[in-house]
Amino acid sequence: MKRNTLQRQIVMNALKKMHNHPTASQVYAYVRADYPTISKATVFRILNQESEEGTIMKVPVNDSEMHYELKNPPHYHLRCRICGKVIDAPFPYQAHMEDVEQVNGFLIEGHSIEFYGICEECRKAEKSRMR
Numbered sequence: 001m002k003r004n005t006l007q008r009q010i011v012m013n014a015l016k017k018m019h020n021h022p023t024a025s026q027v028y029a030y031v032r033a034d035y036p037t038i039s040k041a042t043v044f045r046i047l048n049q050e051s052e053e054g055t056i057m058k059v060p061v062n063d064s065e066m067h068y069e070l071k072n073p074p075h076y077h078l079r080c081r082i083c084g085k086v087i088d089a090p091f092p093y094q095a096h097m098e099d100v101e102q103v104n105g106f107l108i109e110g111h112s113i114e115f116y117g118i119c120e121e122c123r124k125a126e127k128s129r130m131r
């Protein structure tokens with residue numbers, strides 16, 4: 001049985017409602033609005049435990065803080081270098097690229113590709129500033 005089941009549910013519900021792959025700090029800020037007594041350490045610990053157990057995933061992006069999302073089939077991400085938002089890329093995961101195992105004996109378990117650039121909102125904001 002899992003400890004802290006109620007706190008765990010609170011954190012998991014927050015992650016379900018939040019989009020765009022929040023960081024642990026963002027999950028904490030979201031949860032704290034409704035549950036002011038929950039500690040930052042608890043939220044961070046639950047996110048870590050859940051990702052170790054595989055119910056949520058760490059999102060591999062080049063950012064200073066780890067992002068999280070609920071378990072999903074593998075997919076790529078787009079990261080905005082202005083506002084830091086991370087969204088799912090709308091093109092298919094290239095599972096066949098993992099077939100090179102046969103070439104040199106290296107066992108590939110997965111891969112990640114990060115696309116970075118400027119999101120729609122930030123591009124609009126930039127345009128209106130230049131006007």
Ligand SMILES: [Zn+2]
Nearest residue numbers: 080083119122
């Ligand atoms: Zn942006």
Ligand SMILES: [Zn+2]
Nearest residue numbers: 069077087088
């Ligand atoms: Zn994602």
